[in-house]
Amino acid sequence: MQVTIAGSGGWGTALAILLHENGHDVTLWSHFETESKQLAETHQNPYLPGVTLPEGLHYSADPACAQGREMVVFATPSFAVRTTAHAFAPYLAETPLLVSVTKGIEEGTGYRMSELVSQETGRTVVALSGPSHAEEVSRGIPTGVVVACPERELAERVQNAFMCSRFRVYTSPDTAGIELGAALKNVIALCAGVCDGMGYGDNTKALLMTRGLAEVARLGMALGAHRETFAGLAGVGDLIVTCTSMHSRNRRAGILIGQGVPVQEAMKQVGAVVEGYYAAQSAWELAQRKNVDMPITEAAYAVLYEGRDPREALNSLMLRDRTSEAEDAAWAR
Ligand SMILES: NC(=O)c1ccc[n+]([C@@H]2O[C@H](COP(=O)([O-])OP(=O)(O)OC[C@H]3O[C@@H](n4cnc5c(N)ncnc54)[C@H](O)[C@@H]3O)[C@@H](O)[C@H]2O)c1
Ligand SMILES: O=P(O)(O)OC[C@H](O)CO
Numbered sequence: 001m002q003v004t005i006a007g008s009g010g011w012g013t014a015l016a017i018l019l020h021e022n023g024h025d026v027t028l029w030s031h032f033e034t035e036s037k038q039l040a041e042t043h044q045n046p047y048l049p050g051v052t053l054p055e056g057l058h059y060s061a062d063p064a065c066a067q068g069r070e071m072v073v074f075a076t077p078s079f080a081v082r083t084t085a086h087a088f089a090p091y092l093a094e095t096p097l098l099v100s101v102t103k104g105i106e107e108g109t110g111y112r113m114s115e116l117v118s119q120e121t122g123r124t125v126v127a128l129s130g131p132s133h134a135e136e137v138s139r140g141i142p143t144g145v146v147v148a149c150p151e152r153e154l155a156e157r158v159q160n161a162f163m164c165s166r167f168r169v170y171t172s173p174d175t176a177g178i179e180l181g182a183a184l185k186n187v188i189a190l191c192a193g194v195c196d197g198m199g200y201g202d203n204t205k206a207l208l209m210t211r212g213l214a215e216v217a218r219l220g221m222a223l224g225a226h227r228e229t230f231a232g233l234a235g236v237g238d239l240i241v242t243c244t245s246m247h248s249r250n251r252r253a254g255i256l257i258g259q260g261v262p263v264q265e266a267m268k269q270v271g272a273v274v275e276g277y278y279a280a281q282s283a284w285e286l287a288q289r290k291n292v293d294m295p296i297t298e299a300a301y302a303v304l305y306e307g308r309d310p311r312e313a314l315n316s317l318m319l320r321d322r323t324s325e326a327e328d329a330a331w332a333r
Helices: 010-021 033-042 078-091 113-121 152-162 175-197 202-222 227-231 233-244 249-258 263-270 275-290 295-306 310-318
Strands: 002-006 025-029 058-060 071-074 097-100 126-129 143-148 167-172
Touching: 002 010, 010 025, 010 071, 010 152, 025 033, 033 058, 071 078, 078 113, 078 275, 097 113, 097 152, 113 126, 113 175, 126 152, 126 175, 126 233, 143 152, 143 175, 143 233, 152 167, 167 175, 175 202, 175 227, 175 233, 175 249, 175 275, 175 295, 202 227, 202 233, 202 275, 202 295, 227 233, 233 249, 249 263, 249 275, 275 295, 295 310
Parallel strands: 002 025, 002 071, 025 058, 071 097, 097 126, 143 167
Antiparallel strands: 126 143
């Protein structure tokens, strides 16, 4: 298959290596000409230290490199997905498969990433997500993900393109669930990092992850996602990897914030996109709009955007009104 990956950060590059190994003819597109030249000359990507890009990958900074390709994969940070899809749209008429692998929610509108690409291109878009750090995928470490699309045939074609012995791909019809799980868990991972940075323990993190998943699923379902998706790879699976891995940019930013580093400085020190920072604002807005209770996300928003002290935010989460883990209906059983 002829493939273009639109976005040469850590994730786009890891997927370019994977698809090349799967026998596809891959072009890696960069937003910056200088970045594209550097990749072509050095075969190294600073986002993936120690990984050598294989011979045979092609590099471009021109969206026209998508012309006539069979699959185009959008892999930029979320803030750039709409503009990237817009720039690529004139070249996609003969491309049957469009895929989004970005994890975020558009600020202000609340749209998911596949929705942005769809709006800009007028096409159905497959979403790919799951616990999959680029550092590990680029080194061939066994990984599992989900591809979602209401059109089963499109999902299965994308599954076939990515699947191999080191990259297991499941399909799902629940694009909303897959993308919301991916975007919203980043907020919880950032909070898990904050707790680590403040010196709290494994109990605290387990509490945060479990109750975080509960509120992620609550908002997801209010936005049309299926409950069971949050028990899958793009839900609890991705939550586990992001809250526990030192590869996680969200967790690393959180650790710095928990240690007292100012938010903007923490993101600068991480040096790659911290999607949970942006998702906290979008999730907070969506929760208000849909009247969904999201106390952890609300606390994250207050810490990240209003300068609230994280220790004080955690204290007030612990002392919220007493409640039950079960829904009211369960007590009647
Ligand atoms: N890195 C991972 O392990 C990983 C894994 C799965 C999903 N994701 C998701 O994939 C997306 C990309 O993540 P990443 O880690 O590759 O990000 P990154 O921080 O490595 O991305 C940096 C890239 O963004 C590009 N960029 C900057 N401004 C741009 C613009 N205006 N237009 C287009 N491109 C621009 C830069 O050229 C650079 O190559 C995120 O949503 C992330 O959550 C990342
Ligand atoms: O490094 P993070 O925190 O952006 O997480 C990357 C991926 O979402 C992990 O699946």
